[in-house]
Amino acid sequence: MTPLQLLTWARGTGLGWALALCAAGIVLRLAEMLSLGRAADLAPPRARSPGSGWRTVFSRSLPPPGMFRREPVSYIAGYLFHLGLLFILFLSAAHIELFHALWGLAWPALPSPLVDAMALVAIVSLLVLLVQRLTHPVKRFLSGFQDYLTWAVTLLPLLTGYLATHHLLLDYPLMLALHILSVELLLVLLPFTKLFHSVSVFFSRWYNGDAFARKGVAS
Amino acid sequence: MSASLRRGINAFKEVIDAPIASFFSSCVHCGLCAEACLFYTETGDPKYTPIHKLEPLRRVWEQEYTVTGKLKRLLGLSRAVSDEELAEWGPLVYDSCTLCGRCAMVCPVGNDLTTMIRKMREGMSAAGHAPEGLVTATARAIQTGSPAGVKWVTLQAQIRHMQAEFDIEVPVNREGADYLVLMSSWEILNYPEYLGAVGRIFKQAGATWTLADDAYEATNSGIQIGASDLARELVGRIVTAAERLKVKCVVSPECGHAYTAIRWEGPNLMGRPFTFEVKHILEVLDELRRDGRLKLRGTLDVPLTYHDPCQLSRRGGVVEQPRTLLHELAPNFKEMSDAGTMNWCCGGGGGVSANERAHELQLTAFLRKKAQIEELGVKTVVTACANCRVVMEEALEHYHMDVEMLGLTELVAEHLAEDGQS
Numbered sequence: 337m338t339p340l341q342l343l344t345w346a347r348g349t350g351l352g353w354a355l356a357l358c359a360a361g362i363v364l365r366l367a368e369m370l371s372l373g374r375a376a377d378l379a380p381p382r383a384r385s386p387g388s389g390w391r392t393v394f395s396r397s398l399p400p401p402g403m404f405r406r407e408p409v410s411y412i413a414g415y416l417f418h419l420g421l422l423f424i425l426f427l428s429a430a431h432i433e434l435f436h437a438l439w440g441l442a443w444p445a446l447p448s449p450l451v452d453a454m455a456l457v458a459i460v461s462l463l464v465l466l467v468q469r470l471t472h473p474v475k476r477f478l479s480g481f482q483d484y485l486t487w488a489v490t491l492l493p494l495l496t497g498y499l500a501t502h503h504l505l506l507d508y509p510l511m512l513a514l515h516i517l518s519v520e521l522l523l524v525l526l527p528f529t530k531l532f533h534s535v536s537v538f539f540s541r542w543y544n545g546d547a548f549a550r551k552g553v554a555s
Numbered sequence: 556m557s558a559s560l561r562r563g564i565n566a567f568k569e570v571i572d573a574p575i576a577s578f579f580s581s582c583v584h585c586g587l588c589a590e591a592c593l594f595y596t597e598t599g600d601p602k603y604t605p606i607h608k609l610e611p612l613r614r615v616w617e618q619e620y621t622v623t624g625k626l627k628r629l630l631g632l633s634r635a636v637s638d639e640e641l642a643e644w645g646p647l648v649y650d651s652c653t654l655c656g657r658c659a660m661v662c663p664v665g666n667d668l669t670t671m672i673r674k675m676r677e678g679m680s681a682a683g684h685a686p687e688g689l690v691t692a693t694a695r696a697i698q699t700g701s702p703a704g705v706k707w708v709t710l711q712a713q714i715r716h717m718q719a720e721f722d723i724e725v726p727v728n729r730e731g732a733d734y735l736v737l738m739s740s741w742e743i744l745n746y747p748e749y750l751g752a753v754g755r756i757f758k759q760a761g762a763t764w765t766l767a768d769d770a771y772e773a774t775n776s777g778i779q780i781g782a783s784d785l786a787r788e789l790v791g792r793i794v795t796a797a798e799r800l801k802v803k804c805v806v807s808p809e810c811g812h813a814y815t816a817i818r819w820e821g822p823n824l825m826g827r828p829f830t831f832e833v834k835h836i837l838e839v840l841d842e843l844r845r846d847g848r849l850k851l852r853g854t855l856d857v858p859l860t861y862h863d864p865c866q867l868s869r870r871g872g873v874v875e876q877p878r879t880l881l882h883e884l885a886p887n888f889k890e891m892s893d894a895g896t897m898n899w900c901c902g903g904g905g906g907v908s909a910n911e912r913a914h915e916l917q918l919t920a921f922l923r924k925k926a927q928i929e930e931l932g933v934k935t936v937v938t939a940c941a942n943c944r945v946v947m948e949e950a951l952e953h954y955h956m957d958v959e960m961l962g963l964t965e966l967v968a969e970h971l972a973e974d975g976q977s
Contacts (some may be wrong), residue, residue: 364622365580365621368576368620368621368622369573369576369577369580370573371573372571372572372573372575372576372620373572373573374572374573374574375572375823377823378822378823378825378826378827378828379818379819379820379821379822379823379828380822380828382872392665393665396662396663396664396665397663399661400591400660400661400897401893401897402893402897403587403590403591403661406590407587407590410585410586410587414585414663472586473599473601474586474589474590474595474601474604475584475585475586476601477586477601477602477604477607478584478586478601478604478606478607479584483584528623530582530583530584532580532581533580533581533582533583533664536577536580536581536664537581537664537665539573539574539577539580539581540574540577540578540580540581540664540665540666541664541665542665543573543574543577543578543665543667544659544662544665544666544667545665547574547667547670548659548667551819551870551871551872552871552872552874553868553869553870553871553872553874553896554896555659555660555665555896
């Protein structure tokens with residue numbers, strides 16, 4: 337198989353399968369979760385608080401009082417990584433072209449030097465988070481195989497994407513193929529690892545905000 | 556598998572619902588919950604990380620309710636939860652968690668870890684891994700009505716004493732009263748002045764109230780140990796009395812978890828909404844004040860602060876009421892750092908103070924509160940939970956700190972305007 341054939345497979349069949357498995361996995365995981373149900377709370381709420389779950393979905397993105405000072409590295413690197421990843425994913429010219437080809441939708445891209453910088457920032461943030469995971473007593477204590485696996489699977493698309501864009505290390509078609517394959521690995525693993533937090537976080541934060549608000553506490 | 560372990564695992568399976576599944580699904584092992592937990596911050600031991608305390612429950616969730624977990628189990632990649640493991644987790648789930656809820660406020664993915672631990676205790680107690688102190692207290696509560704074994708005759712003696720001292724009437728079993736007043740064993744034994752305070756306040760406010768001789772105890776060990784059937788039995792006694800006496804409102808005393816037990820868990824334990832309201836005494840005081848039925852006079856001028864009982868503020872939403880009262884009564888009232896819904900626990904909530912095995916750890920956890928009080932430099936701390944008060948009085952003594960604890964209801968009662976004054 338030549339690099340070009342690999343690229344063709346990755347772009348076509350491979351991507352199709354990866355997206356299908358990812359979607360099916362998400363549906364399965366959500367069904368597993370939601371089918372467990374939630375008993376109605378019979379205690380009358382302190383105040384009616386419509387939208388409280390959604391408020392917490394957003395407000396939990398900010399560090400609660402006192403927390404930033406205790407764990408600045410987690411917050412800074414965490415923000416930079418997540419924001420960098422989201423910006424690159426949705427606002428780089430190459431990705432927008434892909435979305436256009438897939439769904440017929442397009443929007444303006446960020447200038448490529450900015451996307452480049454964000455990729456580097458996201459990569460460096462991930463490295464910092466790895467060092468922190470290996471050295472912080474709590475993080476090291478909690479970490480297992482999956483924490484390192486998901487770290488690597490998240491780094492690969494960023495790294496290969498950066499290398500492909502700059503025609504570094506390997507020929508462009510091969511590096512691009514590896515980039516797409518690494519994204520496909522990420523997609524397939526997403527529903528079945530802690531990467532699923534990208535979906536479940538909307539539920540967990542919502543449940544938290546809803547429960548606290550019934551007691552009159554903004555969480 | 557032993558019968559008790561099977562009971563425990565079944566209880567784990569029963570408590571896992573969609574929120575719990577979403578919480579376990581969302582955890583990314585960031586460890587930030589540890590930074591919110593005083594058992595970690597004061598010891599530096601990572602085993603006290605809140606999410607780690609839930610590991611056996613997480614595995615049951617994964618193995619029972621996810622396809623990947625079932626696969627992992629088949630391939631030998633994950634072990635079943637064992638009795639030895641639960642025994643090892645006992646101290647993590649009971650000794651090093653006061654159900655204070657701080658971790659649930661900071662988790663970036665929104666995990667309500669406190670509710671998870673409350674639920675995990677259901678399986679721990681079913682499997683026979685609850686600490687002895689709590690088992691004994693719960694058994695005593697079921698048998699005698701009080702976890703400390705306080706009987707009605709003891710309370711009767713306090714009633715006579717309070718009636719004589721404060722010239723009040725303490726009605727018992729009065730039908731149709733506005734308020735059914737509950738006590739905690741701590742108050743009956745250590746702070747009977749609470750009863751006198753309530754009597755004086757209601758007398759001034761012209762409110763009708765009563766005690767019930769078959770339901771005077773508000774605390775609920777069933778909640779702390781994690782035995783919903785026993786918790787239901789204890790709440791049920793109060794519900795029966797409140798409905799028999801046709802009261803409008805049941806008043807939870809100055810006790811944090813008693814409030815949680817009756818106000819928030821109560822209707823869910825009974826499986827139906829109540830026909831009466833449930834309020835914490837501070838809510839009642841604040842309402843009387845707003846209605847102009849509580850007239851205060853004079854102030855306590857020493858610098859003082861307020862310790863938020865976790866179950867009252869963070870887990871109960873009673874945050875503003877004590878502050879409104881204190882601003883009126885204490886011109887030198889200062890807030891502690893992290894006051895309100897981000898307060899730090901006294902170290903003895905959630906059954907920890909009833910668990911002798913946890914005593915030393917509880918004193919270590921108190922170092923956080925100690926630092927907060929010292930930072931402020933006050934010599935008087937007001938609170939509204941008899942358990943916080945007992946725990947803190949003991950710890951203050953232990954650390955040779957010259958700080959006095961006061962109950963807010965008593966403070967209010969001491970500043971009631973006489974008739975015609977204001």
